[in-house]
Amino acid sequence: MPDYPVMAVVGHPNKGKSSVVAALTQNDQVQISPLSGTTRVAQHFTLKLDNRTVFELVDTPGFQRAGKCLAWLNAQELAADQRPARVAEFVEAFCGSGQFVDEVELLTPIIRGAGIIYVVDGSLPYSPEYETEMEILRWTGRPRLALINPIGGDTYVAQWQQALNQYFSLVRLFDPLHASFDQHLQLLRTFGELDAHQGQGFAQAIEQLERYRQLKLQQAARILVENLYRLLTYQQSSNRLEQAAQAQLPRLLSDEITRFNQHLNRMEREGQQQLEALFLYRRLESDIGQLEVHQSELMDESQWTLWGLEKNQLVLVSAGAGAAIGLLADVGLGGASLLTGAISGGVLGGLSGWFGLDWLKQQLPPWLQFSAEKHLLGPVKDPNFAFVILGRALSHARAMLSRSHADRERLTIREDGLNRMQSLELKTQVRLLKQCRQLVKQGPQGQAAERLRDWLYLQLVG
Amino acid sequence: MDIWDKSLLLIQLRRHLESERTVDWQTLHKRDRSWALAQPEQSAWRLLHGWLQQWGGSPVGSSTLLVYGGCVAALVFGFALMAGLLVFQPFQRINLLWFLSLAVLLPFAWWLLALFFTTAQVPFPLRTLYEHRLPSGSFPAALRSLLKQTVIALGQQLSLLFSIGMLIAFLLYLLMTDLAFGWSSTLDLGGGVIHQVTSTLAWPWRTLWPAAVPSLELIEQTHYFRAAPLAAEQPALFGQWWRFLLMCLLVYVLLPRLFTTALARFRLIRMHDRVCDNDALISGLRQRLTTGLIDQEMEAVDQREAVDAVSETESLTRRYGQIVCWGLWPDELIGPLREQLVGEGSDAVWIELDSGTSADEVQTSFAELPDEPLLLLCKGWEPPTGELADLCQLLGQQRSRLFLWPVPLSGMDEARQSRLIQSWQPFMRQIPDRFHLVSGRVPDGVVHA
Numbered sequence: 026m027p028d029y030p031v032m033a034v035v036g037h038p039n040k041g042k043s044s045v046v047a048a049l050t051q052n053d054q055v056q057i058s059p060l061s062g063t064t065r066v067a068q069h070f071t072l073k074l075d076n077r078t079v080f081e082l083v084d085t086p087g088f089q090r091a092g093k094c095l096a097w098l099n100a101q102e103l104a105a106d107q108r109p110a111r112v113a114e115f116v117e118a119f120c121g122s123g124q125f126v127d128e129v130e131l132l133t134p135i136i137r138g139a140g141i142i143y144v145v146d147g148s149l150p151y152s153p154e155y156e157t158e159m160e161i162l163r164w165t166g167r168p169r170l171a172l173i174n175p176i177g178g179d180t181y182v183a184q185w186q187q188a189l190n191q192y193f194s195l196v197r198l199f200d201p202l203h204a205s206f207d208q209h210l211q212l213l214r215t216f217g218e219l220d221a222h223q224g225q226g227f228a229q230a231i232e233q234l235e236r237y238r239q240l241k242l243q244q245a246a247r248i249l250v251e252n253l254y255r256l257l258t259y260q261q262s263s264n265r266l267e268q269a270a271q272a273q274l275p276r277l278l279s280d281e282i283t284r285f286n287q288h289l290n291r292m293e294r295e296g297q298q299q300l301e302a303l304f305l306y307r308r309l310e311s312d313i314g315q316l317e318v319h320q321s322e323l324m325d326e327s328q329w330t331l332w333g334l335e336k337n338q339l340v341l342v343s344a345g346a347g348a349a350i351g352l353l354a355d356v357g358l359g360g361a362s363l364l365t366g367a368i369s370g371g372v373l374g375g376l377s378g379w380f381g382l383d384w385l386k387q388q389l390p391p392w393l394q395f396s397a398e399k400h401l402l403g404p405v406k407d408p409n410f411a412f413v414i415l416g417r418a419l420s421h422a423r424a425m426l427s428r429s430h431a432d433r434e435r436l437t438i439r440e441d442g443l444n445r446m447q448s449l450e451l452k453t454q455v456r457l458l459k460q461c462r463q464l465v466k467q468g469p470q471g472q473a474a475e476r477l478r479d480w481l482y483l484q485l486v487g
Numbered sequence: 488m489d490i491w492d493k494s495l496l497l498i499q500l501r502r503h504l505e506s507e508r509t510v511d512w513q514t515l516h517k518r519d520r521s522w523a524l525a526q527p528e529q530s531a532w533r534l535l536h537g538w539l540q541q542w543g544g545s546p547v548g549s550s551t552l553l554v555y556g557g558c559v560a561a562l563v564f565g566f567a568l569m570a571g572l573l574v575f576q577p578f579q580r581i582n583l584l585w586f587l588s589l590a591v592l593l594p595f596a597w598w599l600l601a602l603f604f605t606t607a608q609v610p611f612p613l614r615t616l617y618e619h620r621l622p623s624g625s626f627p628a629a630l631r632s633l634l635k636q637t638v639i640a641l642g643q644q645l646s647l648l649f650s651i652g653m654l655i656a657f658l659l660y661l662l663m664t665d666l667a668f669g670w671s672s673t674l675d676l677g678g679g680v681i682h683q684v685t686s687t688l689a690w691p692w693r694t695l696w697p698a699a700v701p702s703l704e705l706i707e708q709t710h711y712f713r714a715a716p717l718a719a720e721q722p723a724l725f726g727q728w729w730r731f732l733l734m735c736l737l738v739y740v741l742l743p744r745l746f747t748t749a750l751a752r753f754r755l756i757r758m759h760d761r762v763c764d765n766d767a768l769i770s771g772l773r774q775r776l777t778t779g780l781i782d783q784e785m786e787a788v789d790q791r792e793a794v795d796a797v798s799e800t801e802s803l804t805r806r807y808g809q810i811v812c813w814g815l816w817p818d819e820l821i822g823p824l825r826e827q828l829v830g831e832g833s834d835a836v837w838i839e840l841d842s843g844t845s846a847d848e849v850q851t852s853f854a855e856l857p858d859e860p861l862l863l864l865c866k867g868w869e870p871p872t873g874e875l876a877d878l879c880q881l882l883g884q885q886r887s888r889l890f891l892w893p894v895p896l897s898g899m900d901e902a903r904q905s906r907l908i909q910s911w912q913p914f915m916r917q918i919p920d921r922f923h924l925v926s927g928r929v930p931d932g933v934v935h936a
Binding site: 037038039050051052065066067068069070071072073074075076079087088089090091092093096127148149150152153154157177233234236237240241244247248250251254255258295298299302303304305345352355467468469470471474475478 | 588
């Protein structure tokens with residue numbers, strides 16, 4: 026018997042056993058089908074910490090011939106203490122025989138020491154036929170927990186609870202499609218309660234999972250801030266706009282703005298994919314709308330650079346050079362000029378830089394590769410753009426975090442989530458806007474980024 | 488690992504990690520953690536460096552030669568400047584005004600300018616130029632502030648070494664040669680003005696070292712003219728300026744540089760920590776290297792493919808000779824159904840079977856009845872099981888026309904119902920062909936038609 030807890034997820038066919046496993050192991054690659062009987066063989070899912078197994082779940086096929094199985098078990102009059110051995114005898118007798126294939130698969134991990142998680146559908150009525158399955162499980166003598174899975178509603182949950190209480194020491198309601206991370210942990214705690222010997226193993230697993238989750242949320246906040254920075258500072262340069270004839274400008278500009286929007290959306294999606302990769306959603310498709318900015322919201326200017334320096338910087342350099350030459354003259358006069366040379370040199374250098382650069386620009390030969398005339402689009406100047414980005418990013422992150430790995434539908438982002446930023450307190454809105462402005466200036470390593478990360482982390486945790 | 492290597496490492500790490508931005512975290516964690524566990528105990532920086540080396544990162548100390556070469560060059564330039572100032576003596580005197588301008592005021596002005604660019608958020612022309620010269624895409628924009636801080640710290644360090652070079656040259660010349668300082672100007676400045684200037688400059692140390700504050704007498708006695716004879720009554724006076732000049736070099740050239748170098752290094756070290764902790768990609772890598780891998784391992788098994796089979800369905804009619812009710816049904820569901828199907832006026836036989844009924848019992852009960860169309864009622868909200876398949880096999884041997892009706896649960900929404908019924912479609916392939924699938928709810932007129 027392994028030294029870590031093993032739980033077998035068993036039940037009638039098509040009651041969501043695989044969904045429970047997918048949700049608890051946070052694995053969206055578990056095969057889930059609306060059709061019954063797709064789980065043919067028991068499949069083991071282990072949760073490992075640095076290659077050390079913390080616990081194991083076994084997804085099993087549903088009972089197919091429970092009545093006949095119980096009849097076989099009952100064929101001999103046995104005292105209660107001999108029943109587990111009788112179940113083992115059943116498995117041994119039919120293993121590889123081609124009969125009771127599903128029962129053998131689902132009972133094998135149990136006779137090897139696995140605890141039992143019995144899954145039922147709370148949206149369908151209880152039937153005494155289930156008692157056959159529950160009776161077989163009782164024969165195994167293993168610790169048992171019943172999970173009521175409200176796949177399509179909770180109409181019959183109370184009915185099920187009354188019936189299950191008679192066979193199981195613990196009965197819990199668990200919706201694998203909508204359970205939060207805390208509910209997952211709560212369920213793992215319940216597994217620990219089920220078997221006192223294995224409680225320590227589950228407690229350790231819960232502690233590790235909680236810490237792991239916390240680290241991932243911090244990482245998510247970092248990704249969100251970095252992506253926000255990239256989007257807020259994105260600038261697109263184009264040579265063809267600068268060179269185009271006046272008549273072609275409107276069409277070219279429209280093309281450039283479309284390209285700008287496409288790039289913004291690509292960057293945003295890349296950030297979302299980074300989060301999805303972090304939280305192990307491999308098949309996620311979201312229905313969030315496209316980002317779109319218009320010309321009026323964009324910074325739009327022409328820029329000439331020489332060796333990468335803009336005009337202002339070149340003027341500064343020119344003034345500095347003038348001042349240095351003037352200072353040499355001052356030194357030449359033994360300081361008697363009282364820095365007049367440096368001051369006048371600086372002013373002269375600055376003025377000639379300011380007025381002369383435009384002239385110089387015309388004189389430079391076209392092959393001079395370090396000189397470039399560019400048309401710059403962006404960054405987006407509307408301060409609300411930061412709010413839009415934050416709102417969209419948070420909505421996507423929240424929708425993703427509250428989604429179970431058992432859910433195979435498209436990720437739905439609620440519209441009101443996108444407007445959530447507008448519903449924040451005015452004081453908070455002002456503070457966030459200020460921090461976004463500072464983020465653009467200081468970069469992702471600045472203090473504003475730190476504060477934004479803290480705020481986002483709290484939003485994700487909440 | 489020195490701070491320059493750390494900066495370089497962070498930039499290279501970021502550049503490498505950009506390509507893994509959207510790769511599945513679990514895959515990366517598995518790869519990085521298993522690598523980290525195989526490494527000997529070492530510092531976090533060594534670990535990061537070792538990790539990068541797997542992908543062809545530059546070895547530790549790759550920036551050392553460049554930085555140390557620059558440091559030596561700065562030291563030599565500082566030494567050369569000072570040596571030039573001290574050796575070039577056209578009139579056997581070193582003009583204090585020249586000396587102060589070039590060796591004290593110019594470095595001090597340069598320091599102030601650097602301080603302005605360091606602290607004020609204005610474009611830093613040298614950094615912009617440097618970035619411009621980097622190959623496109625070679626520098627991660629998210630680390631712009633790290634680059635700025637590195638360039639500032641490097642600039643401060645080179646300037647400090649330049650100042651130290653100047654100081655060493657000054658001290659060596661002071662010790663080894665006979666330096667004669669004086670002052671001279673074409674303009675009639677007068678000793679008073681020079682005294683005022685030197686007193687102001689010497690203000691920081693006038694109480695600490697009064698001997699390093701030039702007196703008016705010294706200023707007047709060391710005033711010389713190009714046209715006047717060079718003979719001096721007290722030649723030792725010309726050497727007394729050295730205390731004042733040494734303090735000027737220390738206070739206005741070396742100390743500010745020392746302070747800003749220490750500050751810049753401190754800020755750079757803090758920036759390294761910030762990047763390690765806050766950069767989305769680098770902190771992610773550190774997290775993967777240092778935290779235990781929680782991994783969900785899935786055993787590879789060959790599960791049954793979901794068959795999306797479609798069987799023809801028939802509507803419910805009244806022409807059934809026998810009706811078999813499979814399973815245990817709640818009375819409130821089966822009662823009205825039985826009433827409708829075998830109520831008054833119907834001669835159909837109603838048989839109830841469940842999983843407890845043996846094959847012999849089934850065969851016996853059907854052997855006595857004629858071969859008439861048989862309707863098998865099942866709970867449509869439950870999936871078909873192997874036991875039902877076994878019963879169908881038995882019935883298939885007994886009857887030539889069979890109908891299987893998964894009865895829908897009243898009150899269940901259509902979409903859910905149709906999903907549940909879907910499971911019955913592939914089931915029809917597992918049972919004899921004689922079975923026909925009946926679909927739909929109980930029609931009102933079925934009995935009385």
